[in-house]
Amino acid sequence: MGVFVFLFGIIFGSFFNVIIFRIPNKISISFPPSHCQSCNHELKPIDLVPILSYVFLKGKCRYCGEKISIQYPIIELITGLIFLLSYSIFGLNIYFVKSIFLGSIVLIVSMIDFKHFIIPDSISLFTFITGIIFNVIIRDISIKSLIFAFLLGGGLLFIIAMFGPMGGGDIKIMAGFSLYLGLSKTIMALFLSFTLGGIIGVLLIISKIKSRKDVIPFGPYLGLGSFISFMYFSEIFNWYLNLL
Ligand SMILES: [Zn+2]
Known part of the structure; x- marks a missing residue:
């Protein structure tokens, strides 16, 4: 169950990366679809697997070879850990949900405030x-x-x-x-x-x-x-x- 919760977390982390990048830059969260910020090539599902895509692509864009920020896998990893920690303390109940909400907001706010x-x-x-x-x-x-x-x-x-x-x-x-x-x-x-x-x-x-x-x-x-x-x-x- 812990592994499942962790994986669930890193998938959310991947979405939080989008929020962290787009909200301060006033871009819609849903449109356009994910693309390389260097060559604008639209990213396929295989490029968007949390953590693993970054590792297998050795931190570089598949299409133009430009470096991808280490921030992406780190945010995914931290989100996974927030979910896992919440589960280990509260189990699976409404407190767990409240905890991952608070932890996720804290992570997103911290990253945006830190950068902007x-x-x-x-x-x-x-x-x-x-x-x-x-x-x-x-x-x-x-x-x-x-x-x-x-x-x-x-x-x-x-x-x-x-x-x-x-x-x-x-x-x-x-x-x-x-x-x-x-x-x-x-x-x-x-x-x-x-x-x-x-x-x-x-x-x-x-x-x-x-x-x-x-x-x-x-x-x-x-x-x-x-x-x-x-x-x-x-x-x-x-x-x-x-x-x-
Ligand atoms: Zn690219």
Whole structure:
């Protein structure tokens, strides 16, 4: 079953590559069909087998020989792992579905923010709507908790945005994530995001990969913090209590 879930994941990963490339460039997701970005040759099903096509073509286009970005198989692989991890934690149920939705959104948002320094409104809106739908189906988070989570997730970032480097995209996507999480998990998600973002940001500046003036996208940290909080809330909470 694990193998099946993993394969299911990499097929979705292949679709996410299309989303990651097309949404920021404002191209329709369904049209035109997949083609080589260098020679525009339309790709056949055999060129589109997740991971395997890349390996067998040695990372080059079959038609023009131009290099294909390693990003494609990596996104497919990570999606497979997100699906597998979700399955190993939740089994096959509605929580698994919620988990792969959240994990996939996080992956897509992180890649787009990382490359283009934007978080598309369409993705934040999708997160908002699916977050509400999952709450209607599962009903494991109280409405009060959701409202406070939403106000905290969006509100805290909004306050930070008034004084410092925080974009509108960050505010909207975090408000969306908070609907997946409820209040306690949102608090932990924010805590993890700022800790991770702070540590990695300082490391990037010390190692001179980034300067103090560079824009460092925050979406990936918000996403990672939210996903870790969703998956491991009780483990981290108990570890923290033991620490105290
Ligand atoms: Zn080509």
